[in-house]
Amino acid sequence: MTDNHAHVHAPTQTHRRTGLALAVICVAQLMIVLDATVMNVALPSIREDLGFSAVGLTWVITAYSLTFGGLLLFGGRTGDLYGRRRMFTFGVGLFAIASLLGGLAQSEAWLIFARALQGVGGAIAAPTALALIATTFREGDERNRAFGLYAAMAASGGAVGLLLGGILTDVASWRWALFINVPIGLFVVLLAPRVLGDSRGSGNRLDVPGAVTITAGMMALVYGLTNAATKSWSDDATIISLAAAAVLVVAFVLVELRSSAPLLPFRILRNRNRSGAYLTMLGLAAALFAVFFFTSQYLQVVEGWSPLRTGIGFLPMPLTIMFMSMVVVRRIAIRWGVRPLLIAGPALVITSMLVLRTLDVSSGYLGVLAGLMPLAFGMGCVFVPLTMTAVAGVAPNETGLASALLNTGQQLGGAVGLAVLGTASAHAASNRAEELAAGAGSGMSRVAIEHDIFVHGQSAAFTGGVALAAFALVASLILVRNTPTPGAAAPAAATPDADADVEVEVEAPGEPIEA
Secondary structure (H helix, E strand, C coil): CCCCCCCCCCCCCCCCCHHHHHHHHHHHHHHHHHCCCCCCCCHHHHHHHHCCCHHHHHHHHHHHHHHHHHHHHHHHHHHHHHCHHHHHHHHHHHHHHHHHHHHCCCCHHHHHHHHHHHHHHHHHHHHHHHHHHHHHCCCCHHHHHHHHHHHHHHHHHHHHHHHHHHHHHHHCCCCHHHHCHHHHHHHHHHHHHHHCCCCCCCCCCCCHHHHHHHHHHHHHHHHHHHHHHHCCCCCHHHHHHHHHHHHHHHHHHHHHHHCCCCCCCHHHHCCHHHHHHHHHHHHHHHHHHHHHHHHHHHHHHHCCCCHHHHHHHCCHHHHHHHHHHHHHHHHHHHHHCCHHHHHHHHHHHHHHHHHHCCCCCCCHHHHHHHHHHHHHHHHHHHHHHHHHHHHCCCCHHHHHHHHHHHHHHHHHHHHHHHHHHHHHHHHHHHHHHHHHHHHHCCCCCHHHHHHHHHHHHHHHHHHHHHHHHHHHHHHHHHHCCCCCCCCCCCCCCCCCCCCCCCCCCCCCCCCCCCC
16 A cells, blocks of 8 residues: 655655654754844853953854854755754764763863854754755745744744853853753754654765865955954054955865865855845845844943843843744745845844934843844744745755855855944944043043943944845845745645746755756
8 A cells, every 4th residue: 555645754754753754853943043132131241251352252253153154065965965953963962972062161262162163063953954854854834834933943043042141141150051961962963863754865975175175265355354453553453354355265166166066056146035035134144133232241341240030131132033934924925925025124123223223321121122023024024035035946865055155145144244333333433432532531430431332332333234134135125026836725836937046945855956
């Protein structure tokens, strides 16, 4: 008797406990994403405990984002080549070990190294996690629900990280913001082989030269931007780093064009919807990371909040994002497609940046919340559509790569955005300090002067955030077309049009779809 389910389940998993599988994937994804921000609330405590310099403190965040973003293409490709479950488990295990090392850190260099190693583990686990969803769940409402939960974890993870970091830092120590990943990682590593289906790799070789050149290029870029924030754009180190970044990125393109098994086959970018999703994520992530970085410090430095209270102050944000992603957005996407959401989302983020740039020393928490809520609704609008668009129409043997590109946009957008907006903040703060020293601050206390300088720098950063969110909006308007959404009344599979802007959703192994 023929098994009626054999033709509808994804090739990597048949008759599996998909609910438990989704839980394992989402727990791992939440752990990885929240570690991009879990340390933000703990920064003042880390600085006091380990004696960090101002520049070194920024690298606690940047080191993670940089190795994560720089190695995502490499990590995503390893899942396609060597098996997604195997690489997912390896990445989560490495992440947990790096977290243990970070929690035991006794110096600035030690902690930064551990954070960078966390990024390596995350770069392997995150794209394989999204690829496992794309190949585990059936096309249509089942897969859309899985994407909704996954996207909710990805979108709210940053705010959850601020909350968790605040609780652990205040109740125990900043070290527990890292130690907490060890039992979570162990749980995932032990359960993954039992609930996740395996996949055979393609057997192609890994493009190591491509991974090395693009990672080194991104590191040089962020270092140059960070150096400009503390010194100047004309500083020798800044110029050399930015020039090296340009050379390495060009070298990466040349390596990929000549490689028989490139890390990034450029044909995957020819689809305008997918490219639009990547660019939209890049711009929004750059603005989002800046909000977490600056507002968490505003609440502690200006308002005098504890880490715990700061984390609780961000709680409305993940709740809003999860509600939007899991309840509202899926229904809108099925009825009207993804394009309205990908326009409304960046527009709301622009609104958030405009509100946050008006914060001053007397704004208080309500002023911060007034800026955070449009951001929460905006990010809640975009994460599910961006996730669905990034992997739509991609052959199973390239889902890891497509997933990695979306994660790359998020992480590199965050790293580069923090560096650029941090530069803007530092220069604005420096100019304000000179004004106050020249007499404008007469009669102000030392604490009042410090707060005034901080909010001026923060305002400049959020002004730059308006431009980044506007970039995301333009990318959505120009590149993304409204295509049928799986789960809608119309069939999800459609014949590609002449411009190859609509792609067939595939469920079985096959050749990569070329636009």
